[in-house]
Amino acid sequence: MKISKLVLSVLLLPAMAWAQTPNFSLTGKIGNLGKPAMAYIDYMDNGVGHEDSVALVNGSFKFTGYVSGNSYARMALDHSGGGKGKAVYTGDVIYFYFGKEQVTITSKDSLENAVFSGSKVYQEYDAYNKAIGGTIMALTKAVNADFNSGTPEQQKDSTFKSHVDLRFRKNIQNRTDKQFVFAKEHPESYFALVALSEAAGSKVDVAKVQPLFNALKKEYQTTDMGKELAQRISANEITAVGKPAPLFTQNDVVGKPISLASLKGKVVLVEFWASWCGPCRAENPNLVKQYKTYKDKGFEIISVSLDNVKERWLEAIEKDQLDWLHVSDLKGWNNEVGRLYGVRAVPASFLVDAQGKIIGNGLRGEPLNKKLAELFN
Incomplete structure (x- = not known):
């Protein structure tokens, strides 16, 4: 039986409307901030970027939307009306994962000190970060504090700066090693994929990464992040010197x-x-x-x-x-x-x-x- 395009479109409308129904909310309360304070969010949903902004009223703000699964977000709070760019690069910024959840974010003064509630995904993300030694942002903040702890004379000294850099690089390597361990020990966790994707880097050690990737849950392998990591693993072979350059x-x-x-x-x-x-x-x-x-x-x-x-x-x-x-x-x-x-x-x-x-x-x-x-x- 043939179905006309018009009838088919009508039949699809309820499904399309349902697919776009908001399934998450991020409700915040940061002190008593008001005009001109603004909150900005950028988040990825299965490879597609989204962004939104909202003015704070008596410290409160709310974002709603639709995500197909776990999403990675950057949220920035502009306290004084300097705009998104200033807030993102020099202001009050946090990075986190969330899912199809009703999340509450509260703090007396800033996003940086905010407490999350109502998010199982965030709890898992927090536990993951503790297991691997912290986020990159946390390690960067620590190395800046390490450098600033030196005297003005030390900060000009190449040996002092070299030692600070060495400690930072060692912390990064320790974190990477722990990410591989996490991926191996928690293949049922979404954050095993996050850990493996980040730890694999640009020059993928296929012999090390491929077995860990294969052990992940299939639903994680078929996410956009999983597909991208699979492409990276494949690219290690197809872009080697001597191989025909992939056509595009x-x-x-x-x-x-x-x-x-x-x-x-x-x-x-x-x-x-x-x-x-x-x-x-x-x-x-x-x-x-x-x-x-x-x-x-x-x-x-x-x-x-x-x-x-x-x-x-x-x-x-x-x-x-x-x-x-x-x-x-x-x-x-x-x-x-x-x-x-x-x-x-x-x-x-x-x-x-x-x-x-x-x-x-x-x-x-x-x-x-x-x-x-x-x-x-």
Whole structure:
């Protein structure tokens, strides 16, 4: 029996409405803050980003929405009307997980000192952090306190700074080791996936990570985070030197599809970057110089941006005078090409020869210049 599109649409309306019915709330009470105080939230739901904001009235605020599962959030509180940017980067900020729950967040003075109630997911997240030695933010705060504990003379001393950095790196490594242990000992926990995803890093030790991933509950493996980790594991093999570069097509700045396959016959640098990435922007003058030197000899650059705001992407291209191919789907860290190549940090690059094989990973600065000189001179 055939069903008309109109009838089918009508039949789907109740299901669509139900799917969008709010299934979480985050209700806050922070002292007695009022105008111009604002609360801002950014959260990920299965790979899709969402954001919202609300004014505080007598210290109270509330966010509601729909999530398909556990979600990672950043919440920032602007106490004095400085705007979201200031609140996020220099203000009162917390990071946490929540689920399909009615969560209450309370504090006398700030988000940083807030107490969560009504969230089983947050309780599990808190227990996970205690098991691995704290969040990255907590360790960063600790190292800043470690440095600030020194005298002005010590803070200028390279040996003192080196020791502070060494202690920080040791704490980070200890945390990573504990994440692997957590993933192994708690495969039924969602935070085993969180631990494994973070601990695996960009250069995945497949022999170590794959068995732990396979032991996770299937429902976690099929989340967006699970799929991304699976892609990263796969990318470790398919992006190795000597392998054919994974082919892709993505739109350029005017919406025209550009494919890597169309560049066969040229030496191509597949460069992953973003307008907000300081090290990327610092490397751009060198790329400009190398491109001018070798573009007429068969060298091409295709830059894949992990931006999610087109205006910022275009502004950076123009300001840095990047006169080569640029593509992006403006999905940020969920850029499909970035995920295909297992990119978890920028800058990242893959040098591809005229036959389409990868001949270099992570080359930039002098190592890249030397390799290009060998190829073209």
